[in-house]
Amino acid sequence: MIEVKNVTKKYGKLLANDSLSFTVRPGEISILAGPNGAGKSTIIKSIAGLLRFQGEILICGKKNKSLEAKRNLGYIPELPALYDMLTIWEHMEFIARAYSLENWKERAENLFRRLELDDKKNKLGSELSKGMQQKISICCGLLPSPKVLLFDEPLVGLDPHAIKELKNMLVEYKQQGTAVLLSTHMLDSVAEFWDSTNIMIKGKIAASRSREEIIGTGEDLEKLFFEITENNKNTKEEVKE
Ligand code: ADP
Numbered sequence: 001m002i003e004v005k006n007v008t009k010k011y012g013k014l015l016a017n018d019s020l021s022f023t024v025r026p027g028e029i030s031i032l033a034g035p036n037g038a039g040k041s042t043i044i045k046s047i048a049g050l051l052r053f054q055g056e057i058l059i060c061g062k063k064n065k066s067l068e069a070k071r072n073l074g075y076i077p078e079l080p081a082l083y084d085m086l087t088i089w090e091h092m093e094f095i096a097r098a099y100s101l102e103n104w105k106e107r108a109e110n111l112f113r114r115l116e117l118d119d120k121k122n123k124l125g126s127e128l129s130k131g132m133q134q135k136i137s138i139c140c141g142l143l144p145s146p147k148v149l150l151f152d153e154p155l156v157g158l159d160p161h162a163i164k165e166l167k168n169m170l171v172e173y174k175q176q177g178t179a180v181l182l183s184t185h186m187l188d189s190v191a192e193f194w195d196s197t198n199i200m201i202k203g204k205i206a207a208s209r210s211r212e213e214i215i216g217t218g219e220d221l222e223k224l225f226f227e228i229t230e231n232n233k234n235t236k237e238e239v240k241e
Contacts, residue, residue: 001023001024001025001026001058001059001060001061001147001148001179002023002024002047002057002058002059002148002179002181003023003056003057003058003061004020004021004022004023004043004047004055004057005021005055005056005057005058006019006020006021006054006055006056007019007020007021007043007046007053007054007055007056007057008020008053008054008055009039009042009043009046009051009052009053009054015203016039016042016203017039017042017043017046017053017203018039018202018203018204019055019204020039020043020055020203020204020205021205022198022205022208024148024179024180024181024196025179026147026177026178026179027174027175027176027177027178027179028174028179028180028195028196029170029174029180029182029190029193029194029195029196030179030180030181030182030194030195030196030197030198031182031183031184031187031190031194031196031197031198031221032044032181032182032183032184032197032198032200033183033184033185033187033197033198033199033200033221033225034199034200034201034206034229035201035229037202038200038201038202038203039200039202039203039204040152040183040200041078041152041183043200044075044150044152044181044183045077045152046064047059047064047073047150047181048064048073048075048077048150049064049065049069049070049073059072059073059148060072060147060148071099071144071146072146072147072148073146073148073149073150074141074142074144074146074148074149074150075141075149075150075152076137076138076140076141076149076150076151076152076154077137077152078152078153078156080130080133080134080136080137081137082125082126082128082133082136082137083125084124084125084126085124085125085126086124086125087121087122087123087124087125088117088120088121088122088123088124088125088128088136088139089108089121089122091125091136091139091140092104092105092108092139092140092143095140095143095144096108096143099143099144101143101144104143107143107145108139108143111138111139111142111143112139114165114169115135115138115139115162115165115166116135116161116162117132117135117136117139120132130157131157131158131159131162134154134156134157134158135158135162138154138166142169142173145176145178146178147177147178147179148178148179148180148181149173149178149179149180149181149182150181150182151180151181151182151183151184152183153183153184153185154166154182154184155184155186155189156186163189167189167190167192167193170182170193171193174193174195187221187222187225188222190221191220191221191222194211194221195210195211196208196209196210196211197209197221197224199224199225199228199229201228201229201232206228206229206232207224207228209224
């Protein structure tokens, strides 16, 4: 479970997150949407414990920067950051040691098979294409089977097979009770399995919906996104006039 309570993040004078509050429950896939610069990566990095912020973030009831919270957290960043001098199998070993995982090899093999990496095990991180690096980054985040998963734009740069597999994996994690927070612009790709969404504009949550709330309204995630973002533009223009 992720609990974000009144989180504010400033970069100098720029207010990137303005008193954000939301929750992602076990077994829920929550989509963070919004135009570029809305503050999505900032809140994801804050939840991952990478930024200082005002407010409180709890992961499975523990403060997000505590060791207990970090054990339960998987973070797949927008830009993969691999170790140039480790092979991709060594990345798995590294994560397994960091999280004190047991019986992880079969899981790693399975992830590699599903993301079509099994013939690349001995390649160095620096020898891989951007898309392959993204796949390794996903494997690193998923290997510990965390209770909370944070994905920042995970679908960008992946090939269609990997997109399909990742979507299947997300549904599997959801069924196992993982809380998933995912930022994306590819709203049609998550249309089948999202449970809740927060649409951000200029550091604030401009709209929140659950799937149940929009069933039967003729709305879908994409329509909702345009409705909220276009409305916001109109309001701004009216204010200017
Ligand atoms: P999104 O992920 O929705 O595109 P970000 O969270 O990356 O938005 O950025 C929110 C705002 O914060 C933007 O105006 C961006 O320029 C600014 N920003 C992001 N990272 C930094 C940083 N390290 N230093 C200064 N400003 C930043």
